[in-house]
Amino acid sequence: MKNLFTPNFGQIPYCLAGREDIVGDITHALDNTPGDPNQTTILVGARGTGKTALLRTMAAVAEQRGWISVNVACLPGLLEDILQQTARNGAAFLEKKDGVRFKSINIASVFGIEWEYARGIEPNWRSRMTDVLDALSEHDLGLLITVDEVDPSLDEMIQLASVYQLLAGDGRKIALLMAGLPHQVSSLLANKSVSFLRRAAQCHLERISDADVEAAFLATVKASGKDIDASALQEAVAAIDGFPYMLQLVGYRSWQATGEALKIADHAVEEGASLAETDMRTRVLKATLDELSDADLLFLQAMLQQEGASEASQIAQALGKSSAHVSTYRRRLLEQGVIAETGRGRFDFALPMLRPYLPEYIASYL
Template sequence: MENPFTPTFGEIPPILAGRSIILNELSRAYGASRRRPCLTTAITGARGSGKTALMAAAAEEACRRGWVVAKTVALPGMLDDILITARRESAHLVAETSTPRLSAVEIGQFVGLEWENPERLSNWRNEITLLLEQLERCGTGLLITVDEVQPTLPEMIQLASVYQLLVTEGRKVAMLFAGLPHNMLSLERDKRVSFLRRSQKMCLGRIADFEVREAMRKTVEEGGRQIEEEALDLAVEAAGGFPYMMQLVGFRMWDARDSCDPITTDDALEGVRIASAELLEGIVKVTYGGLSAGDKAFLSRMAKMEAPTSSKIAKAMGKSASYATQYKNRLLGQGVIEEGLDGVLRFQMPLLADYVAGLAQD
């Protein structure tokens, strides 16, 4: 029996937990006659928070609505990639055109003119505008998705700048762009593309346990099996509201036995054990290893406290409030921690708190 869980990069889960609001909003926007704010959306979150899967689901919905979709990653050559993909995906709607050029011919004693059709001189903005005009005549638009945003990439700045002009001109175009919080913040701070500060924001944090529970149960049942309540409790607790961990635990507990029987508590325990080891090596250690010494010192103090706040951590470290706030904001910006309305900080990623606390004891 095929395993229905999807702990793989960018694959859309059968049940996408906690994302129905933004997907429904985008679905309405694709079919609306007037432009809606969500057609320009910045998606942020820590590694494993489901950014790529959400964009893939949004792109899939756009295709269902008849839009042309061009997906890319923020790398050199991304503008060519967008144009080539958009042309390929719209080939059934539009035809290639060529722009004529003047050449001189002699007519009697005078010089006359005739038109030829050599390769035209153009640029990316002009090419994408021509394509959008053709798509508009067909009653559709273009969705561009950009993953792994890199604020220092010149083509990222060029894309954002041209996109702003296209929106101003009333073109039927949308852009979803995703990246780690600190990269997205750096991009928005660039004065050349400051309009992105007004884009709709979607910060992917923890998914509520009840939504995780429902998604895991439905995934199991639609896959053709059942799951014991206690096993589901264990899986939900281990997932910690983290999309990647939810898929990883589900995948491993499904595979714990090659059977069509209901998933048991023992299956869930085995799945949690394997998934936890994989999350630790693949996400937690990588994330922690990329932090500065100051970040790590802040987290170390945080891991030792109950209901930690910025002021408590500052006092424990013997530092000023502004010092602690600086590192708190850095860690919030990287999606490592989150702050409640009461000011209490918590680790956003499952197992990270235990990992940091374990390092402090070594």
């Protein structure tokens, strides 16, 4: 028996709850001819909504469908890293497929990584990538580039996006899947040099339905060799509240609290959910609130006066501020993924447990 829940950032879960539409659309785009609009997709979501897990899942899907994938974080060295990973993964793919073994020296030449530099002129990144893509296309392989935590302040990110646009425009088999926090994505899209990205497909990673959470939770428990009482399962689903990271935390902690027993009972989920809430507070909620300004926090504090969703006029009144102030801060908080619109001009907290945690955070902060 092994605990199969994965309560760590960036881990592909044993069972991916929900997200079928997104996985389906991107998979379809990979199977389609170059130019399918979903071949350029941006995943947007708050911490813990499953961006990295989805990037990694799609990379695995791509590799089963005649693509190689390279996965980078938005850090200096990004462009060189993409070239090197492409060569390495391309060679590994062919070795598996054809049973050919490349000597490590050959890997570079097969994928055009080594060039004769005429008179000291180094080819630029675009022409090196063109050579690599030519080598891949000889083997009918496409290239999926995944970029996590997009950061428009990194020059190489902008360069990557521009060169990608040219390569994709040439009809090459190349796809770009990016992920970021809402404010990272909105500032990337605001950058004029990559305005074509505004036409990329955007997927907002919203809460997962209770039915999908329940199915994934149960499947993970069963695969780990245990079972769960029906009432305990309902309690777990309620504590998870549609949030992917909580699914893993509640699952992991409840499983551990069950010890050697074969069935996860109510008391184990109670204990598990309470430990999970502590993890959630420190690893998601505090980290998110730490990035906000004082005025953002005052806005959120004013929202506590309503039991449910708030309206702009209520916040304006509570803060004694203009409606322009309120709409500025509402937009900022929407972009951060901290609040979400609930219809009819109303908005509410978007992260689970943020409402009960907020007073505690503000008290410790003042």
